[in-house]
Amino acid sequence: RWGRRATLLAAHLAAAGLMAALAFTTHLALIAVLATLVGVAHSMPSPAFVAAIVDVVPEARRSRAFNLQFWAFNLGMAVASLLAGILAEASFTALFLVDAGATLAAAVVIALKVPETLTRRPALTPRAVAGRRPGLHTALTDRTFLVFVGLTFLLAVLTMQTSTIMPLAMREDGLRPSAYGLVVALGGALIVVGQLFVPRLIEPYRKSSVLAVSTGLMALGFGALTVADGLPLYLGAAVVWTVGQMLAAPPNAQINADLAPPELRARYQSVFYLTFPAASFVAPALGGLSLEHLGERHWLVVGALGLVAAAGHLLAGPRRERRVAALRAEAQRAGTVGSTR
Template sequence: MHVLRRWWHDTAGGLPATFWYLWAGILINRAGAFAMLFLSLYLTTARGASEALAGAVVGAYGAGGAVGVLLGGVLADRWGRRATLLVAHLATVGLMVALALSEHLAVIAVLSALVGVVHSMPGPAFVAAIVDLVPESRRSRAFNLQFWAFNLGMAVASLLAGVLAEASFLALFLVDAGATLVTALVIAAKVPETLRRGTPGPAPTAGGSRRPGLHTALTDRIFLTFVALTFVLAVLTMQTSTIMPLAMRTDGLGPSAYGLVVALGGALIVMGQLFVPRLIDRHRKDRVLAASTGLMAIGFGALTVADGLGVYLAAAAVWTVGSMLAAPPNAQINADLAPPELRARYQSVFYLTFPAASFVAPTLGGVSLQYLGSVHWLIVGGLGLLAAVGHLLAGPPRERRVAALRGAAASRERVGVR
């Protein structure tokens, strides 16, 4: 019993109550956010759209997501975290209901793009609120729990979506809207505004600039180096949903085999993610990220010799462990590098890596797989190993930047007290 209590304290102890309401909101939101997973199927089956048109509409949703990430970051720093979360979730409810009832493809395309915007807006605000609330010493466990909630919610969403889609597409959209409304109600009732306004003294930006805003994040070289390394990790991760299914088909493996590989990754995260903080907290973040990216590189590189389901499953176990180790330090470094007054904007730039990777991975990966065959996986593995080395090289200057930001924050607090 003592060991169990100790594990629970190391995993989830010492976090404020408001964090848990945010965590519950993330879990409910992701568990109910399944309608857009079936958007292309809905368009082709229920609305008679061609595959090309369905792809264009899904692309509009993705483009809206890129806009929403930046918009959410700016608004979370200007309006506040709570206001941005409420506006995004309530707008999502209305748009999802409208999408469920719309019949014209042109209207559905516009609504899909708008849903993409409001679906992506909460991301920077959620993370910025967590950073506002949670002391630095406990952020690793907070981000670990956030990653776990996100993946647990996605696993639940995948199960529910299939059942609802078989029964009714209308129900699919309406239940999604209902879950989003529940999240909005939880935030409205239990989550206060976490953005502290009126910080004493002008805060210096990370790059020494006096132009606060997205410009600061987009010209911060140390931060952008970190974003670039995260982009590589995102490209590796996207292989599982874009290129790997094609490779498995070439190897004579069907959709059920692909489902087993994806299910294994989800099961490992749900069962094992809560044990990660105790494993990594004693180690430097750059070394953890180097190790995690290296594991992902080895896992994907192993597909070069894949000729059966067993190799795919073993490789998936390796790269999933890598992604599990990467989640907490990735989020924590992003939080550490952001000046307090620009937290959400920095988050929005960081979040852009994922829509960018979702475009680059299938676009270049499809060409690579077609013309290079299994050599594609050697290239992916090599890219991951280069990123692992990059983390080791980028770690020391990154830590110096973080120390400078902490010193500046402490000085401003002392001035404020006087």
């Protein structure tokens, strides 16, 4: 309803103000309120960014665009982690103020350089919703899309293992925190160095096949932690699952974009992005119990989830492709009708 540009501006300005307020807040209840509002503000840009990318990038180049976005995000995370560690040792107030300043700078760039990309037009929906205007209900009742969201949720649960359960397992194996940092840094370095080469590598293959292979690699990497008891094995496993993450990022984003009717891109994106915060809740909540009761066999369960997701992509792929082809044909017909008026 607001458009991409207005949503991005509102989110960045709100986040900058809230982070600045957190810098000088010491009351616990107020910190909790501000942190909650920061979470809301931080959840707004992602659907708007992706919807804007789909708006302006031709379909043939979207995989490369999403790949570049994933690369930039991970590069920013690596730089932010380094700066945050340095600033936190000096002053937490400075940490929050620098964060607020950087967010405000992003808002200024958006205000000066980012135009509105949303074109208002009749929605092209996969099926008519009797008595309803197409909207969030359409996304929440789109079975083909929801199957894809469910498979992405499983992928997100695997990804969250690195920041939730893996450090606990490494501690049980007698490894120091610096070893965990090295494993995480290796993954980040692989993405920064190699991610830009992924689109050319996967371009000849069907997206469902790429996702099945990538999720299978993640299952293999995390499953290997069943026998990991030293840093070399953890590093080797990290290479395997990181390659899986790198392969999964472009087709995962593009399929999500392809399944969304043009007028409903942002709403579909908002449902899709729920998978990651949901996984960040489920992974530590259930993963902690699993590690406590199953020990190293927890990683067999994680690996099995990855294999289920891989099989799901192979089974669901043909139906997704038919849906995407139908939406494209409908968009072409609508464009042809519009051009003759």
